[in-house]
Amino acid sequence: MKLNISPSSGIPIYKQIYEQVQRMIINNQIEVGVLLPSVRQIASELDVNPMTISKAYGLLEERGFLERQRGKGMLVVQRDQRISEQEKLSVLTKMINELVNQAGQMGVETFVLAELFNKEISQQDNKKNIKTMIEKDQE
């Protein structure tokens, strides 16, 4: 599990860790059933106070991403599909928010951003369509 933290960012370190692990679980970069490294191990890898890691793990447990296994550590668990859908949307909303803010800072108008967004989506869709067409052809 590769975590990157930036201590001098305005976002608390526990939150940075929470968001990264959450993202990895939602993206399936970390699979269900995997035991996460111990608090001490991550604290010493990242050179941060172990309390910070505990706090991030605690929050992930509270939100149903992890389950505490006595004597073993934190287990990634399968979550209720419906909650997971909500969580996905909230992660995406956060990412979109960042994007909109950045565009604003660059002085890019919102309608330009929206056009760009739609263009990207239709390109991705086209690629997917072509891919499925090729796959069908091969069948």
Added chain:
Amino acid sequence: MSAIITANGLNKAYKKQKVLNDLNWQIKQGDVVGLLGKNGAGKSTLLKGLLNITEVDSGEITILGESSRALSAETKAKIGYVPQESDEISWLSVDDLLTFRKQFYPRWNNKKVTQLISAWNIDVNKKISELSPGQVQKVLIILALAPEPELIIFDEPAAALDPAARRDFLKEIINLTSDENITIVFSTHIVSDLERIANKVAILDQGKICYFDELDHLKENVVQVSVRDPDHKHLEIPYALRTKNHSQGANCVVSQVDDVWLEQMKQQEIHVEINPMSLEDIFLELTA
């Protein structure tokens, strides 16, 4: 958890200059507290005052349940202190100094001492007076950690350390923080170190602890708010520390975001942007 340090109504003046002004502070067991303050804010005076190394003019201090003016030998042995400047006997060799100091403590972690001495390349045969300031600081840190204290007070511990030694030192502190009973208080100028190891931040300004709370709370509460409001109709931003109006609206630093106000802005379709601030920026805002 119980209070390890309680300070009530501390006052200290040098000549006419008031350094500590009716200062109150309480530190709980297991806290890792970073103390921030501008140059000359009185961080060293405060830390020395807590330990009665410098006598305060008035006020009461309790450390580990005893008055700091009359600490028993037993309690003293549970406290580690790393001063900003060494007052160790300079003609002793490092080895002799370690042997000398060891006899005053019931506990002494020889393994830790050996490990740090080798990690930090300290020549134990050299006299203290022959060491560089950075090496002296390393020796002071080793002296403070060796007796496995319950309370450690560091005054600018990393100021003279090179980046590698600083990282080693941080790792040492992080190891210590795994033990929830150990309390650590340290003053520093290096904000990024504080952000890695402290769970609480104290800001000393104008002789008082003007802010003392969890680092995470501080970062979550003190934020920058930008309001896009060219008509300047709605610029009364709650909890504002500082507001800068401009033609398109206002930029503001708030001590917390008022959810009710935020909802009102949303309903009136006024665009509000909230951005987190680095601890350094927060510190500058709070002490401006």
